[in-house]
Amino acid sequence: MTDTPETLRVGILGAGSIFGAYARGLGMVDHLPIVRVADLDQERARAGARKWDIPAWGDADALLADPDVDIVVNITQPAFHAELTEAALRAGKHVYVEKPLAATTAKARENLAVAAETGRVLGCAPDTFLGSAAQTARAAVDSGLIGRPFAATSFVRSSRVETWHQDPSFLFRDGGGPVLDWGPYHLAALVNLLGPVSHVVGVTDRAAEQIVVTAPERRVDRIDVEVDTHASALLKFASGAVVTAMYSFDVWDTTLPHLEIYGTGGTLHLPDPNTFDGPVLVRRRGDEDWSEVPPVMPRVTPDPPTPFRALGVADLAAHLGGEPHRASGEFAYHVLEVLSALEDRDIADGVTEITSTTERPAPVTQRP
Template identity: 40%
Template sequence: MGRPHRIGIVGLGFISTVYLETLSKAPDAVITAVADLDAARAAAVAQTLPSARALSVAELLAQDDVDVVLNLTIPAAHAEIALAAISHGKDVYGEKPLAASFDDASRIIAEASAAGVRVGCAPDTVLGTGVQTARAVMDAGEIGRPLAATAVMVTPGHERWHPNPDFYYQPGGGPLLDMGPYYVTALVQLLGPVVSVIGAASRLRPERVIGSGPRAGQRFAVAVDSHVTGVLEHASGALSTLTTSFDGVATKAPNIEVHGEAASLIVPDPNLFDGDVLQHPLDGEGWDAVPPRAGIVGAARGVGLLDMMREDAPRASGDMGLHVLEIMTGLLESARSGARVALSTTVERPALVPLG
């Protein structure tokens, strides 16, 4: 009682710097160990954290002073690290997606339940003022009965800026499994769980060219669909239309729109924590900005882990991660088969995050 939550971090790539900044400021958290396939990188990070030491992955998982493992490895390694941490009796919070396959993700949740440990999963961007304010407007009944939503993510691909983008185009990656979790999690937060999906997909280029860094100009193979679209049927009866693409150049479409009987909402980029929520009432003359009503002000990646450590019912939960992954893998399965796919999982909408 009263002891800070002791965190061990596995994977010290690009995204870890934001997590480190968030967690190092939390009074009830302490980073006790870090590990990476690059031992020199782990040693360098440990030098910036007086409470942490650099270890191998196996050593970190066995430490008594690690209560929760923060899994920031590439998607293909998510399940392996999570399952190993669970076998050592550790709680786990991982980057999205929960695993590269639905079967692996289901095993994570099942083994965590059997071991009596907890699992959390990014994205936690939905806990910021952007999505949470839109959720508060909807919960207050201001758009009436929600009928439909659209979500659009179009970019020319991460290889233009990432020096080692290969994993984005391997199983567990692609525009849907990489960027889709932000959009799908937001849709579930706003409209509730999904019962079935219909999808279509394409892969327009067999290879990509790295655009920056020491490997600039190198080509690598594309092993996943690079444009995925589909329809999500929510248990409430609302329908969401989703498009995720690494094949386009740009879009002027709002990231997310939600349409109700009494009003429509524009929801800000779910890859960010904040942003303007715009509301257009049925008899209104235009879009009006909604001041923040809910969510964590000034949030950054890592708040989902802090929420998991502090709350009995974590909002960025493993159950949410599993349901979101089944939605996405269901879309890919439907794209392959041409048939509607019914889902086996569901999840409760997490509690609204109070403004603060």
């Protein structure tokens, strides 16, 4: 990034559960002030604006019509991503959207086409691979610390969302599920390390047809499960590496690692890809124990840790100033196509060839 980045004003669509993380994170970036927040629930938008000292609030139409908004951050529910992203692009705004890029690959392709048509930039979460842990692992892989990476494991267990979210219904409907909710964090980290995916095979299931919500101040008591909530898969990467993956809302407890990379000369152990920071461990063949890989950049999240999102929006803004676009719409589309191939699958479906590809994002060479 440049030493004196241009100020770009941000409007946030959605004041739900992740809004605070974006408000906190963007509040730490001087050149990305939040000037407006919008939500279907006007009281929630007003309360969010007051809490985070945001000067304007209202509905989506007012935000999109506001000439003071340069970048729209779309953190609405997945079912509304595509519609609101297109509206924002056509309103002349650059857009950064929460994952997934859209609920379907068809809608995601339409969004990419509209971005090209309007000359606007489209970025997408997750941005966690821009943090210190993923970038340290990337430097380790690129330096040959573990030799040639030939395999990896990627395991996601339930966040027990029904115990803390007031209404997690959207996670159990189309556009939700563990594959599209948790999968992007892991797959973005893997593509950053290993490059694009070429083939997918897997099987999905669900442990229950209904979920009991026990969260305090819950708005619903039970949720009908409309998507598969457990997926097991093999991902073949164009580099030749094979990844064993499990993405599940049904597995509550496990001793499995979050993410490990296996090379011809050793193993890398990464922290939860849904976080930006944390130690990366290495054990090379012949080592008696694990050791920490020296971080290539300082931690990017607040200390002590609190919910934080901002790097992807800063990445988009830096791209407008000439930097590489790492958390790009094209990158997110490849992640979405791979994960979409893992939804509602039976073993009889065989192997799915992935038609899209993407470049490995440029390494982060300085603290975002």
